[in-house]
Amino acid sequence: MANRRQVLATSAKVASLMLATGLFGSHALASGPAAGKGAFDAKTLADLTKALGLGAPTESKDVTITAPDIAENGAVVPLGAATTVAGVKQVMLLVEKNPSVLAALFNVSPEIEPAFKARVKMGQSSNVIAVVVTGDNKVLFAQKEVKVTLGGCGG
Template identity: 60%
Template sequence: MTTRRNLLAQSAKVLALMAGAGLLPQTALAAWTQAAFDAKTMAEAMKALGAGAPVSSGDVTITGPDIAENGAVVPVGVSTSLPGVKRLAVLVEKNPSALAAVFDVSDAVDANFNTRVKMGQSSNVMAVAIMGDGRVLFAQKEIKVTLGGCGG
């Protein structure tokens, strides 16, 4: 009769063998640019990400509430249907650090992301698409915050 204790002991041995053979994945770490997340303005963030000046475009979409009841968790969606997108970024104009999120996009990934950002006050929120050909396109939406998120 197999007991729970025996099963766990056997599982631990199997996992140890797999780890020794290199069959288990190693620790995954996110790659990000500290300078981009430290940027205070949209221009500084784009420069740190290696992108040029953004141009307003109807092909980039940003969604979010008109009024956020809690600035600590504001739902925001960014998307584009343009081919050749390399990165999508979310920036909050009046936050201490403008860049809130960056998503790397490949051909196997649909350029449509939803996240939650922290906002200290009412501000313009921008979705920026960095294209493979060097173009930088953006859309923006004003989101009003009724309770503070970043500043208390």
């Protein structure tokens, strides 16, 4: 039976081989070329769409965001984004009042269902925005306010 160290070493070799042969492609690289230069440095939604070379975003009922109304621990806030729109190219999660507005960026291929979840850090209460970019560069979004409490004492 393999010990933990052997399993981890084998996993690392397999992952590097898969990356080298293109089995992961750019879909596994959140900060790769598809993220756009400066996307993770953007401070607002407008800066982000400009960095990615996209047009103005439009609010849509086809984009859903899942987030708690009140997050008791701002260090790990569970967020989710999904859409029923066809031809999705990217899905992003944004936290308006974080130092970097872009919390997560997911590249989507036709084989992948455009529904993602992540745990992000939020320093204070803020609007959370789920953004979807379609193949024809339409930008759709949904937003929700999440209140972050410090030690359960309102915020």
